[in-house]
Amino acid sequence: MIHTFTIKHKVDGYYYDIRRVAEAMSIYDEDGKITSSKISDFYNWTGDPNTKDDSVLKVVPKIPGIEEIVFLNQRCFNIKTQAEFSQYWLYIRMEPLTLITGEQHIALFECTKENIERLVTEFRTRMSVFLGLDETRCRINSLAEFGMWEAWRVDYTIDVRMLNKDEVLAFINLAKMSVISNKITEAKYTSIHGEHFYNDSFKYGDDTKELQIYDKQRQLINKQEKDHIYPDEVFCQLLEESNNIARIEYRRLKNGTKKNSTKFNSRSIMQFLDETLAHKWLMDCYGSTVGFEDFYREYHARKRLAEGFPMTDKEKETAAHADSEGAEKVQLGNKAEAYRKYMINIVEHRGRQNALNDLIDKKPEANPDTIKRRFTNWSDRIRERAHISPVLLPDNWRNRKGMELPTTYLENPLKDLR
Numbered sequence: 001m002i003h004t005f006t007i008k009h010k011v012d013g014y015y016y017d018i019r020r021v022a023e024a025m026s027i028y029d030e031d032g033k034i035t036s037s038k039i040s041d042f043y044n045w046t047g048d049p050n051t052k053d054d055s056v057l058k059v060v061p062k063i064p065g066i067e068e069i070v071f072l073n074q075r076c077f078n079i080k081t082q083a084e085f086s087q088y089w090l091y092i093r094m095e096p097l098t099l100i101t102g103e104q105h106i107a108l109f110e111c112t113k114e115n116i117e118r119l120v121t122e123f124r125t126r127m128s129v130f131l132g133l134d135e136t137r138c139r140i141n142s143l144a145e146f147g148m149w150e151a152w153r154v155d156y157t158i159d160v161r162m163l164n165k166d167e168v169l170a171f172i173n174l175a176k177m178s179v180i181s182n183k184i185t186e187a188k189y190t191s192i193h194g195e196h197f198y199n200d201s202f203k204y205g206d207d208t209k210e211l212q213i214y215d216k217q218r219q220l221i222n223k224q225e226k227d228h229i230y231p232d233e234v235f236c237q238l239l240e241e242s243n244n245i246a247r248i249e250y251r252r253l254k255n256g257t258k259k260n261s262t263k264f265n266s267r268s269i270m271q272f273l274d275e276t277l278a279h280k281w282l283m284d285c286y287g288s289t290v291g292f293e294d295f296y297r298e299y300h301a302r303k304r305l306a307e308g309f310p311m312t313d314k315e316k317e318t319a320a321h322a323d324s325e326g327a328e329k330v331q332l333g334n335k336a337e338a339y340r341k342y343m344i345n346i347v348e349h350r351g352r353q354n355a356l357n358d359l360i361d362k363k364p365e366a367n368p369d370t371i372k373r374r375f376t377n378w379s380d381r382i383r384e385r386a387h388i389s390p391v392l393l394p395d396n397w398r399n400r401k402g403m404e405l406p407t408t409y410l411e412n413p414l415k416d417l418r
Contacts, residue, residue, distance in 0.1 A: 001108050001109075001110065001111075001156055001157055001158060001275060001278050001279070001282075002096060002097075002108060002109040002111065002154065002155065002156060002157065002273070002278065003095065003108055003109075003155045003156075003157040003247075003249060004067065004093060004094065004095050004096075004155045005093075005094065005096070005151065005152075005153060005154040005155060005269065005272070006091055006092065006093045006094075006151075006152040006153040006154075007091070007092050007094070007149040007150060007151060007152060007269050008089050008090065008091045008092075008149065008150050008152045009089070009090050009142070009143055009148065009149045009150065010087065010088065010089055010090075011071075011088040011089065011090055011140065011143070012088075012139055013085075013086055013087070013088055014139065015043055017139050017140050018039075018042075018043050018088055019039055019043070020131065020132075020140065021071060021090060021131065021140065021143070022034060022039040022042065022043075022057055022071060023039065024130050024131050024132065025057060025059045025061075025069055025071060026039075026059075028059050028060070028061035028062065028063075028069075029059050034057055034059065038057070039057075041055075042055050042057055042071070042073055043073070045073050045075075045086070046075065046084070046086075047075045055072070055073040056070060056071070056072055056073075057070070057071040058070045058071075060229075061130075062229075063126060063130070064098050064099065064102045064103070064104070065094050065095050065096065065097075065098035065099025065100070065102075065122075065126075066092060066093075066094050066099065066126070067093045067094060067095065068091075068092070068093045069090070069091070069092050069093075070090070070091040070092075070093075071088070071089075071090055071091075072088065072089045072090075072091065073086050073087075073088055074086065074087045074088075074089060090143065091152060092149075095109070096109040096115075096119050097109040097115075099119065099122055099123065099126065100115065100118045100119050100122045104230065104234050104237075104238065105237075105238070105241060106159065106216060106220075106238060106241045106242050106245065107241075108157055108159065110275065111273040111274055111275045111278065112275075116270075116273055119146060120145075120146045120147065123144070123146040124144045124145065124146065127143055127144035128144045131143060131144065146269065146270075147268065147269070147270050149268075149269050150257075150266075150267040150268060150269060151252070151257040151267050151268070151269045151271075151272045152254055152257060153251060153252065153253055153254060153257065154251070154252045154257065154269075154272045155249050155250075155251045156249070156250045156251070156252075156278040156279075156281060156282050157247060157248065157249045157250075158247075158248045158282065158414065158417070159216065159245050159246075159247050159248075160245070160246050160248065160413035160414070161244050161245055161246075162244050162245075162246055162413070163244065163404075164244055164404050165215075165244060166403040166404045166405055167244070167404075167405065167410065168215050168244060168245070168246045169197075169198070169200075169215070169403070170295075170393070170397060170403060170405055170410055171213070171246050171410065171413065172199070172200070172201065172202050172213050172214065172215065172246065173197060173202075174290075174295050174389070174391055174393070174410065175202050175213050175289075175290045176196075176202050176351060177346065177347075177350065177351035177352060177391045178289065178290045178291060178351075178352060178389065178390075178391045179204050179289045179290065179351075179352070179353065180352050180353050180356060180372075180376065181204075181353060200214055200215040200218040200219070200222075201213065201214030201215065201218075201219070202214070204289055205251070205253075207253060207254075207255045207256075208252070208253055208255045208256035208261055209250065209251060209252060209253060209256045209281075209285060210249075210250070210251040210253060211248075211249070211250055211251075211285050211286065211289055211290075212247075212248075212249045212251070213246060213247070213248050213249070213290075214246070214247055214249075215245075215246065215247075216242040216245040216246070216247040217239060217242040217243055217244075217245060219247070220235070220238050220239065220242055221239070246413065248282070248286065248413075248414065250278075250281055250282035250285050250286070252272070252281070257272070279417075283414070283417070283418055286414055287418060290412075291383060291389055291412070292412055292414055292415045292418045293383050293387060293388050293389040293412055293415065294388060294389060294409045294410065294411050294412050294415065295388075295389045295391055295392065295393045295409055295410045295412065296388045296389070296392060296393060296408070296409040297392065297393045297395060297407070297408060297409060298340070298343070298344065298347075298392050298395065299329065299395075300408045300409060301340070301343065301386075301388055301392060301409075302329055302330040302332060302336075302340065303330045304386040304387065304388045305332060305336040305339055305340055305382075305386050305388075306330050306331070306332055306333075306336055307386065308336070308382070308385035308386030308387070309332075309333060309335040309336035309339060309385060309386070310333065310336075311331075311332075311333035311336075312333060315333040315334065319331045339378065339381070339382055339386070342378050342382075342390070343382070343390055343391070343392050344392070346390060346391055346392070347391075347392045347394050351391075352375075352379065352390070352391065355375075356371070356372060356375050359371050359375060360372075378390070388409075389412070393405065393406075393409060393410050
């Protein structure tokens with residue numbers, strides 16, 4: 001279930017080796033920027049180690065499966081010796097399935113033993129050709145050995161096919177409405193107000209991880225319009241494959257691949273090729289942010305709330321007297337009604353984060369952490385007892401926006417995979 005990953009490898013600072021790697025990149029440099037003088041400048045660059053203004057060579061090689069190669073001269077400072085020095089790092093962003101098949105599809109790489117063995121073999125072949133390696137020993141031979149590379153970023157992915165484009169758009173926005181930021185984890189555009197409703201992606205995370213949900217077909221269109229990287233026939237095929245696909249992507253970022261984050265004994269990319277681990281990481285993140293419950297319209301949520309928070313005997317008796325002619329809607333007890341109003345409040349504020357912010361603003365004298373804890377506890381109880389998301393599927397998405405959506409609820413696409 002891997003879409004892409006970025007791996008890195010240190011290159012020893014010998015000029016011959018640095019030049020050999022850079023010249024291999026220059027073959028694929030369509031703009032002609034990686035010249036001989038540029039390579040010398042790159043090697044001899046002595047920038048400020050206190051800044052992130054590193055010297056970089058970059059190329060999009062158009063090798064199937066290799067999306068980008070970056071060569072970095074990183075200036076460092078040794079506290080003990082008080083000396084500055086350079087470290088050279090090679091980064092490769094790649095789609096592993098495309099690398100081993102040579103074909104471009106939206107399908108994902110499964111971390112089976114057979115696929116991993118094919119990846120190791122194919123990577124060695126591709127890199128040996130790229131670097132002009134033969135079987136003689138040299139310092140850069142390790143660049144062709146996949147297992148010698150470290151993970152820099154890994155994108156674990158699940159694709160879900162919705163019934164239509166409107167369901168993809170609705171799902172993205174319901175995810176926006178579901179999430180609540182914390183001290184280290186923030187979401188971009190938790191509101192679905194105005195133009196942000198039609199954003200074709202949603203991202204949530206911190207410096208170790210990200211969860212992004214996006215319209216895969218729209219992402220391909222944007223990529224093609226910007227860079228025109230696919231031949232026309234391949235692009236048409238990808239459009240067909242990605243129709244009505246919502247891609248759910250969990251990313252382990254740079255800090256998330258470090259040993260103190262993973263508890264691995266190293267950052268070797270091989271340790272990240274694990275389907276069980278990938279599933280756990282993605283599901284844990286999705287469950288704690290979006291959740292696994294279905295998104296109900298208010299009318300149909302009443303029945304689930306009535307079942308989860310049943311009336312007391314006294315409330316049943318009162319309801320029977322008040323409704324001798326029958327009610328159009330399911331009647332609710334005081335507790336269920338309180339939860340219904342809580343859910344309505346979330347819809348009216350266009351998301352849990354906005355509803356929570358409003359509660360905090362209205363009670364400046366109260367402890368915001370206490371308000372947040374009570375607010376999230378209510379969401380948890382709705383999930384646990386009514387078995388629905390606290391985020392309702394807004395009626396006006398069908399009525400005013402004219403979206404083609406279910407009349408009862410939108411199914412959570414990952415509920416059966418938790």
